Ligand SMILES: NC(=O)c1ccc[n+]([C@@H]2O[C@H](COP(=O)([O-])OP(=O)(O)OC[C@H]3O[C@@H](n4cnc5c(N)ncnc54)[C@H](O)[C@@H]3O)[C@@H](O)[C@H]2O)c1
């Protein structure tokens with residue numbers, strides 16, 4: 376394998392996870408020397424290094440909330456890719472701040488106090504920084520919307536409605552220049568991490584890049600997370616010979632992107648200084664109705680598509696989210712995989728784990744208990 380000499384060693388924090396392990400594969404393929412730091416914690420792991428993490432990467436067990444762990448992992452490193460995060464919606468709000476934001480502050484404390492020669496930092500941000508985003512009414516134009524009220528959802532009025540004429544409105548694609556209105560601690564921690572990265576990066580001359588992922592799909596995706604999302608649920612349904620269960624009416628629009636395209640985005644911004652101090656959307660740029668995803672999953676599993684609309688909804692969940700990806704495309708990155716590829720690759724992978732209904736049930740029960748998911 377060729378050695379890429381532009382950087383000596385790249386540290387991938389959270390590199391044992393879903394997106395991280397694919398980033399590691401891409402970096403190794405490009406000839407970089409890679410170290411992974413991961414705490415191997417739940418819900419993603421059971422304390423062991425997963426078999427999917429490449430043996431060609433050096434592994435150190437460490438926690439991004441611990442300064443000494445960062446210090447140890449940063450030895451001899453000149454680039455940091457920080458993907459470790461606390462995710463979903465849980466009630467220990469401070470853990471989002473500590474894991475997703477304070478970790479960036481700790482990293483800079485070390486860079487500054489120990490004069491570490493870090494040349495670039497890339498962090499994982501998220502579509503959740505946009506919150507509900509904008510919708511456009513044919514008569515009254517575009518504006519930023521609040522999430523649908525519980526009363527509205529209780530009436531099964533799933534679409535966003537214009538506050539003036541009460542007609543259904545259409546979603547507007549999210550652009551990096553939009554106003555950012557995160558609604559949950561996770562999104563707030565991600566936006567604050569971007570701001571901290573750029574502010575300290577400019578002050579201390581360390582270029583930073585924030586990548587705002589939409590919904591990444593593909594092999595190695597944790598099936599234990601709360602929000603592992605529609606593909607996980609649908610896959611568990613079809614593999615257990617049960618009907619696909621959909622929240623709301625299945626008419627939600629989402630941007631699904633193959634994890635390998637997400638992984639390649641890291642290489643694009645790594646080697647291009649035009650990316651420095653910028654945030655980029657990383658999605659497919661294609662809006663897909665959730666029921667279309669269901670159809671693809673059923674087709675891939677070879678079962679009929681007879682969805683069960685179960686009148687479930689997630690409180691505060693967006694009706695539609697769509698990403699504009701032209702900014703990252705202007706640096707030469709383009710998504711190469713289709714949604715069918717992602718569905719195929721995920722199902723092939725997840726089959727090996729057998730019956731996963733227990734995980735789905737556990738997360739659904741928890742979400743219901745905490746009042747995050749409701750059924751009418
Ligand atoms: N999967 C998506 O669709 C998606 C969408 C938007 C943003 N993101 C972001 O992408 C990043 C990667 O997410 P993922 O989907 O691969 O999740 P994942 O859980 O598979 O990977 C995260 C990794 O970080 C590790 N980690 C968590 N807390 C840690 C800590 N305190 N110290 C050290 N390691 C820790 C986990 O063990 C795991 O290996 C996260 O920052 C996430 O917020 C993901």
Ligand SMILES: [Zn+2]
Pocket residue numbers: 512513514515516537538539540541542
């Ligand atoms: Zn109107």
